[in-house]
Amino acid sequence: MIREFLNTKVTVTMDRKMGDKHPKYDWKYSLNYGEIKGVKSGDGDDLDAYVIGPDKPLESFSGKCIAYIERKDNPEDPKLIVVSEDKENITDEEILELVNFQEKWFDPVLKR
Numbered sequence: 001m002i003r004e005f006l007n008t009k010v011t012v013t014m015d016r017k018m019g020d021k022h023p024k025y026d027w028k029y030s031l032n033y034g035e036i037k038g039v040k041s042g043d044g045d046d047l048d049a050y051v052i053g054p055d056k057p058l059e060s061f062s063g064k065c066i067a068y069i070e071r072k073d074n075p076e077d078p079k080l081i082v083v084s085e086d087k088e089n090i091t092d093e094e095i096l097e098l099v100n101f102q103e104k105w106f107d108p109v110l111k112r
Helices: 092-103
Strands: 009-016 033-038 046-052 059-069 078-083 106-112
Touching: 009 046, 009 078, 033 059, 046 059, 046 092, 059 092, 078 092, 092 106
Parallel strands: 046 078
Antiparallel strands: 009 033, 009 059, 033 046, 059 078, 059 106
16 A cells, blocks of 8 residues: 555645654654545554655645655554655665654664
């Protein structure tokens, strides 16, 4: 199911904006992070997405899904990677560095 989103335009509704503090832990979101409303992932929640490109907090964002993250230790909770046009050629290493603020607590695998 998750592969269907690759190379398509999606709209992400933010539930955690860039700069927001995590509700349980003592760290902040360095990217906008949200969900694709109405699309359920394996954990029963809406499908999550990181937004790469915009440099300010946003309510929503429409962009291209260029990759996704599967967590080896939590495979039912994948994360889309949605980017602005100027970031469509971002490398895997750059993506993993940008999402590390949260993914460092898991065992992520980036897929394209």
